[in-house]
Amino acid sequence: GAVVSQHPSRVICKSGTSVKIECRSLDFQATTMFWYRQFPKKSLMLMATSNEGSKATYEQGVEKDKFLINHASLTLSTLTVTSAHPEDSSFYICSARELARSSYEQYFGPGTRLTVT
Amino acid sequence: AQSVAQPEDQVNVAEGNPLTVKCTYSVSGNPYLFWYVQYPNRGLQFLLKYITGDNLVKGSYGFEAEFNKSQTSFHLKKPSALVSDSALYFCAFWKAGTALIFGKGTTLSVSS
Numbered sequence: 001g002a003v004v005s006q007h008p009s010r011v012i013c014k015s016g017t018s019v020k021i022e023c024r025s026l027d028f029q030a031t032t033m034f035w036y037r038q039f040p041k042k043s044l045m046l047m048a049t050s051n052e053g054s055k056a057t058y059e060q061g062v063e064k065d066k067f068l069i070n071h072a073s074l075t076l077s078t079l080t081v082t083s084a085h086p087e088d089s090s091f092y093i094c095s096a097r098e099l100a101r102s103s104y105e106q107y108f109g110p111g112t113r114l115t116v117t
Numbered sequence: 118a119q120s121v122a123q124p125e126d127q128v129n130v131a132e133g134n135p136l137t138v139k140c141t142y143s144v145s146g147n148p149y150l151f152w153y154v155q156y157p158n159r160g161l162q163f164l165l166k167y168i169t170g171d172n173l174v175k176g177s178y179g180f181e182a183e184f185n186k187s188q189t190s191f192h193l194k195k196p197s198a199l200v201s202d203s204a205l206y207f208c209a210f211w212k213a214g215t216a217l218i219f220g221k222g223t224t225l226s227v228s229s
Contacts, residue, residue: 034216043207043221044161093160095216104149104168104211110160 003027004096006109013084013116021079021112023094030096033077034106035069038091050077074099084116119144121191121208123220130198131228138193138223140208149211150191152182153219154204161207167191178202198227 003026013019023033032051036044048064050056050071058064066088068080077096081088093111097103121142130136142148152164165176172184182193193206208220 036219041205041222041224044219046216046218049216091158103214104166104217106217108153108161108163111158113158 002098002107004030004094004107004109006092006094006112008112009110010113011115013114015085015116016083018080018082019084019114021081021092021094021114023077023079023096023109025075025096025098025107028096028107029074029099030077031074031099032097033071034095034097035067035077035079036093036095038093038111040091044093047079081114084114086116089114089116119210119212120218121150121210121220123206123208123223125223126221127224127226129226129228132200133197136195136198136202136225136227138206138208138225140191140193140220142189142191142208142210144210146213148191150182150184151209151211151217152176152180152191152193153207153209155207155222156204164193164206198225200227200229203227 005024007022035047037047038044046059047062048056048058048069050069052071052074056069071077091111094109095106150167153161164180165174167174167184175181180195206223209217212218
């Protein structure tokens with residue numbers, strides 16, 4: 001149980017275009033989803049927290065207009081990187097918190113590798 | 118600010134030898150601490166957590182960690198390393214009301 005999927009697993013896009021990454025909780029309802037960004041061989045940086053039906057809360061230094069997060073249902077959150085540039089290339093990992101479990105339990109997706117050319 | 122620190126970027130150990138990956142914490146109140154492992158181009162895999170109770174926590178794949186309040190540490194250990202343990206290891210804490218916050222990671226390299 002508690003499986004989180006991400007789609008696509010890897011994507012290449014041209015500079016200036018937008019790309020959407022989906023995060024789904026497959027077998028549970030996720031009241032809260034988190035988006036992390038990981039640079040090569042570096043730690044995961046929390047970008048934002050989204051609650052179903054509410055606006056996302058962004059961490060300091062994360063551009064909310066560049067990284068649009070939508071959490072329209074209890075099983076789906078999307079991250080849209082708008083007007084992507086090469087410096088946005090990274091590994092993006094989502095995580096979900098299950099409705100019925102402890103607040104500290106987070107389940108992680110497999111990640112999406114974004115390359116902007 | 119609350120944080121966890123992993124003082125070593127890389128740990129090298131020979132197969133069969135014990136391994137330790139260090140983590141210290143600066144967290145207010147009772148810390149909720151975690152260890153995760155990441156293999157190349159993969160997501161995170163949960164290893165173990167300390168919430169309360171016994172200071173020695175046993176986790177997946179033969180790993181364990183000891184919560185030491187006096188030294189504010191939560192080092193990850195394994196009695197006998199395997200080549201397949203080579204990966205990137207993250208210590209994390211739960212920032213109450215928000216999310217897991219990660220250390221910078223330690224690359225473990227186990228040689229045969």
